[in-house]
Amino acid sequence: MTPIFYILVTLFLTSVIWSVIFLMSWFTLGKKQYAMLWTIAFALSACQWATILAEPLFDSHTLYWMLGSSFSVGSVLLGTWGHCIRVNSSIKIRYLIISAIVTLAAVYYFTAINVHVGLFMSLYVYYDVILLILSAVIIFRHKQKSLPAEIGASITYSLCGLLLFVAASIALLQGSQVNEEYIALYTLINFMTVPAAHVGMAVFMIFIMASDLAEKMNHLAMTDVLTGCLNRRGFYNKSQEQLKDKLNNYKYVSLIYWDIDKFKKINDEFGHAGGDVVLVEAAKIMQDCINPDDLFGRIGGEEFTLLIARNDEPTAKAFPEKLRNALASSPIHFNDKVINVTASFGVINIKCNKTAIESAINEADKALYHAKNGGRNQVVHISELSQ
Numbered sequence: 001m002t003p004i005f006y007i008l009v010t011l012f013l014t015s016v017i018w019s020v021i022f023l024m025s026w027f028t029l030g031k032k033q034y035a036m037l038w039t040i041a042f043a044l045s046a047c048q049w050a051t052i053l054a055e056p057l058f059d060s061h062t063l064y065w066m067l068g069s070s071f072s073v074g075s076v077l078l079g080t081w082g083h084c085i086r087v088n089s090s091i092k093i094r095y096l097i098i099s100a101i102v103t104l105a106a107v108y109y110f111t112a113i114n115v116h117v118g119l120f121m122s123l124y125v126y127y128d129v130i131l132l133i134l135s136a137v138i139i140f141r142h143k144q145k146s147l148p149a150e151i152g153a154s155i156t157y158s159l160c161g162l163l164l165f166v167a168a169s170i171a172l173l174q175g176s177q178v179n180e181e182y183i184a185l186y187t188l189i190n191f192m193t194v195p196a197a198h199v200g201m202a203v204f205m206i207f208i209m210a211s212d213l214a215e216k217m218n219h220l221a222m223t224d225v226l227t228g229c230l231n232r233r234g235f236y237n238k239s240q241e242q243l244k245d246k247l248n249n250y251k252y253v254s255l256i257y258w259d260i261d262k263f264k265k266i267n268d269e270f271g272h273a274g275g276d277v278v279l280v281e282a283a284k285i286m287q288d289c290i291n292p293d294d295l296f297g298r299i300g301g302e303e304f305t306l307l308i309a310r311n312d313e314p315t316a317k318a319f320p321e322k323l324r325n326a327l328a329s330s331p332i333h334f335n336d337k338v339i340n341v342t343a344s345f346g347v348i349n350i351k352c353n354k355t356a357i358e359s360a361i362n363e364a365d366k367a368l369y370h371a372k373n374g375g376r377n378q379v380v381h382i383s384e385l386s387q
């Protein structure tokens, strides 16, 4: 038994284990399509190592080589396909499949028809290289700010691609005939690096799935189930996090605290379901008015907050009135009935980046209290209070 035999057995077993792990993660993490593709990718990888182990049993070299290279190409293709699905990439998978078929046809041609050792050994590896680099780019460009798992995976994929590129190029340098020296170098590079690369890629794929799950949980923990906007914790966290940036980039930053008027009466008249529809629709009306980077949250039953940043003072000051008007002039429909909804608004202008959002909300709440006492359906700015 040569050391390469043991390496191949290890690669076979780890591929089987990874395939089982991805299958289990497919079951437990919400049956994501990409987890299933990665399960099959590692199963194909196991088939590739099994084929190489079984080489002495093959009568036909062409059959042996085509099986091994097809498993390799299929495995990398499915891995890349999984990454495309995970990030919603616009890359058309049919082009990847067509290029895989063309590559395998060329491998067949140089294995069985017009034998060229350098080409049949290297062509499918070059295909794998292109797909690994493509995956690295897809993973890295997924978001403006990549997750640590995505950065790690991207680097690992690039390194694997680079190593395979070197191995393929050494194989190609043989030319049409077998060159033992090049084969020895090719084997050395392949078997010294492939096990680490294999494990590295699989671990980062699992890390990516775990990070996606953590991100989803974090998003859920900060989202209001009924309206889909930020909940109390989400609004407090995000607005505190973004306050400094907003104050650096904009001239006017305001916190608006608004509360639907006589909401108890709406609940009494239209039932809790009617009240819920009012909350959802009122939130939508407001969300249609705000800028994409304004922060909007529901911090209590019928109490909402907004953190807005504008460069022009009149626009900033007129904005809460625009919101009040939008709500007051948009009747909400519920079960053939029309519900007229108004809200009261308290506004505070934030000037200092050390302001705690909690105390800004408390101040805006005082303004809101005056808006309610003043007859509701109105806006009160905190500056008016201090005069």
Ligand SMILES: Nc1nc2c(ncn2[C@@H]2O[C@H](COP(=O)(O)OP(=O)(O)OP(=O)(O)O)[C@@H](O)[C@H]2O)c(=O)[nH]1
Binding pocket: 226, 259, 260, 261, 262, 263, 264, 265, 267, 271, 272, 273, 274, 275, 276, 279, 300, 301, 302, 372, 376
């Ligand atoms: N339908 C519905 N009602 C809710 C929800 N959360 C809180 N409420 C109700 O909202 C009502 C709030 O009433 P109040 O705090 O008395 O305020 P209000 O009737 O709006 O009166 P003002 O704020 O003074 O204009 C209560 O009846 C709560 O039961 C919710 O998620 N859905």
